[in-house]
Amino acid sequence: MKSKCQICNSEYTRSGMSRHIKNCLGKHFKTSGNGTAKRVFYLHIHATYNQDYFLHILMKENARLEDLDTFLRNIWLECCGHLSAFTYDGYGEDINIKSTISKIFEPGLSLSYMYDFGDTTELTIKNVEIYKGVTEGNKKIQIVSRNADPAVICDECGKKPATVICTECQYEDAGWLCKKCAQNHECDEDMFLPVVNSPRAGACGYTGD
Ligand SMILES: [Zn+2]
Ligand SMILES: [Zn+2]
Ligand SMILES: [Zn+2]
Ligand SMILES: [Zn+2]
Structure with a gap:
């Protein structure tokens, strides 16, 4: 990168x-x-x-x-x-x-x-x-x-880049999810935050907007 x-x-x-x-x-x-x-x-x-x-x-x-x-x-x-x-x-x-x-x-x-x-x-x-x-x-x-976008890999499939972060799971090293894995993820969608190019990705309600 x-x-x-x-x-x-x-x-x-x-x-x-x-x-x-x-x-x-x-x-x-x-x-x-x-x-x-x-x-x-x-x-x-x-x-x-x-x-x-x-x-x-x-x-x-x-x-x-x-x-x-x-x-x-x-x-x-x-x-x-x-x-x-x-x-x-x-x-x-x-x-x-x-x-x-x-x-x-x-x-x-x-x-x-x-x-x-x-x-x-x-x-x-x-x-x-x-x-x-x-x-x-x-x-x-x-x-x-x-820094260029670090392209963090999905915690579930280990293959595709993550696009959302489940704030319920991120503290157990499992919350960064690609599009596909996010669809099958068990937690409520309300807990998801977007992956953005910032050290604040996944914190509070940070969306990068
Ligand atoms: Zn230069
Ligand atoms: Zn995945
Ligand atoms: Zn979750
Ligand atoms: Zn906040």
Whole structure:
């Protein structure tokens, strides 16, 4: 399953992508020193317990954590307006989301992010590097790469890609079902959620819409 680098359009697997993006950004940007030039922060975001769901983004230095929160909700998470939080170690005090990212991140630093404190989706956000430069169109956030659909295989037949998740069965490693197996599945259809390209697939009422 290969994903695309949106800067140069080449395709890589997950680990190849992390290596490639450092090289690719290194060609387009200079590493930032202490000068006054505008900076962009390269962040690698992934689902804490499943690295197949990843995002590589560039963020303007004066953007805030709340901008990142909104971005993550829109692309991966939002179902019913749950609370979210950024922390340094997963359980410490919340970081103020009004903070500008340049005050929080430094290369090598990782934050934890949680969306929904009931059926939680947890992400790890790492600042890989800081470059001199501006994002495309001077946007607050520019996506460099997003994982291609991981195409999870049906838990029942072990052959076809899953299209729905039975929320009754998913905690017993049996809930991801292909179309055919879903039709013969014993649980109520009301318990089904669609398979979507997000680490929140199968959580709460998440449908990706
Ligand atoms: Zn590239
Ligand atoms: Zn929800
Ligand atoms: Zn099946
Ligand atoms: Zn079921």
